[in-house]
Amino acid sequence: MISPFKGHPLARMTKFSRMIIICELFVPRFETPMRNVKTARADLAEARAMLTGHPVLHPAALSERLLSRAAIRHLEKGEYVFSQGQRADYWYLVLRGRIDTLRMGIDGEDRIIHHVEAGQLLAAIVMFLQQPRYPVEARAAMDSTLCQISRASLLQACQEHSTVAMGMLSLAAQTLQLRIDDVDSLASTSAQQRLAAYMLRLATAGSGRAELPVSQRQLAAKLGVRAETVNRLLSDWHKRGYLEGGGRSWLIVKPGELDMLVRGAHARQGR
Numbered sequence: 001m002i003s004p005f006k007g008h009p010l011a012r013m014t015k016f017s018r019m020i021i022i023c024e025l026f027v028p029r030f031e032t033p034m035r036n037v038k039t040a041r042a043d044l045a046e047a048r049a050m051l052t053g054h055p056v057l058h059p060a061a062l063s064e065r066l067l068s069r070a071a072i073r074h075l076e077k078g079e080y081v082f083s084q085g086q087r088a089d090y091w092y093l094v095l096r097g098r099i100d101t102l103r104m105g106i107d108g109e110d111r112i113i114h115h116v117e118a119g120q121l122l123a124a125i126v127m128f129l130q131q132p133r134y135p136v137e138a139r140a141a142m143d144s145t146l147c148q149i150s151r152a153s154l155l156q157a158c159q160e161h162s163t164v165a166m167g168m169l170s171l172a173a174q175t176l177q178l179r180i181d182d183v184d185s186l187a188s189t190s191a192q193q194r195l196a197a198y199m200l201r202l203a204t205a206g207s208g209r210a211e212l213p214v215s216q217r218q219l220a221a222k223l224g225v226r227a228e229t230v231n232r233l234l235s236d237w238h239k240r241g242y243l244e245g246g247g248r249s250w251l252i253v254k255p256g257e258l259d260m261l262v263r264g265a266h267a268r269q270g271r
Contacts, residue, residue, distance in 0.1 A: 043072040046095055047147035050119055056167030057157075066153050073146045081122070081138035081146065088132035090148050092122040097144025098213070101136040111221045115141070115213055125172045127151040141213065191225040195233050196261040198223065199243075203252050212248040 044067060051063040073092075075081065081092065081099060092099075099116040113136055116122045126132055132151065158165040185194055198219070202210035212219060216234075220227040234250075237243045242258060244251040252258060 043095060043145060043147070044070065047072075047093055050093060050095065054121075056164060056171065062157055062161060062164065066149050066157060067147070069150060069153065071148045073148050075140040075144050075146070077140055077142050077144075079140050081140070082134050084134060084137040086134050088123060088126045088129070088134045089151050091124040091127050091151065091154060093147040093149065094118050094120055094122060095145040095147055098141040099138050099144060099146070100141045100214070101138050103136045105221065109221050110218070112214055112218055121171070122146070124154065124168065125175060127154050128168070128172075186224045191223065191229050192233055193262050193264065194223045194225070195230060196258040199250065199252060200255060200258055200262065203255065208252040208255060210250045210252055212250070215248075 047070065048063050048067055051057045051066060057063060057066065072095075073081070075097075082088070082090075084103060094116050096118050098118070099122055101113045101116065101122075102110045103113055105111050116138075122138060123134060126134060154168075158168060185197075189197075199210050202212070204210070214222070216230050217227045220230045223230070234243065237258070238246070240257070242252070242254045244253055
């Protein structure tokens with residue numbers, strides 16, 4: 001049979017290579033290209049070690065089952081893992097890098113909901129929705145590597161291992177508690193208190209260094225304040241000697257002063 005690729009550069013490629021290239025032509029623009037979805041032995045070994053050490057997914061036999069059909073995804077900064085409203089067929093273990101989950105507000109601004117760091121799970125709780133769709137979008141904050149695991153494998157693991165099911169309930173409860181705390185903070189604290197508390201949480205133990213993982217505009221949206229307010233407060237604290245630095249890199253010189261602001265002492269309301 002005469003090859004339909006005769007005389008074309010594709011003719012010099014293997015059948016498998018041609019298949020990959022042709023398939024990539026039909027990948028939706030929003031999705032990560034197929035060439036970034038790989039099953040690398042070293043990355044799967046790293047995923048296995050992380051799962052084995054995870055407080056919920058630690059049984060070695062369970063880790064092997066979850067990874068039996070897993071895939072590795074490599075994303076460049078700014079690439080999306082999934083979009084809001086997309087059918088949720090997979091959850092992820094972040095191997096390297098950081099993934100930000102975001103949701104667009106009614107004002108059109110992206111609001112960062114959570115930072116998912118290396119070793120943490122992404123969208124695992126979403127797998128238990130009756131009609132699972134991602135309630136947020138997830139984007140790589142830097143070059144990142146993820147282990148992609150199917151929803152079906154997690155549901156089966158919960159059916160066969162009660163400890164896994166209980167662990168997932170615990171994760172769901174922790175997530176709910178965090179969201180309740182966020183709502184309470186927005187309702188009962190000032191902009192100054194929220195920003196001071198955020199900076200103290202970011203500070204590296206011992207060094208006092210706080211690297212903002214997002215822009216000041218994104219931080220303002222996360223804290224429920226105006227970007228001008230964040231800029232004004234940081235500038236004021238810099239002048240008072242509470243902070244040193246600028247942009248995204250700060251050194252907390254007087255953490256006690258910020259702690260007093262969090263507690264409401266000599267706090268000025270700023271929204």
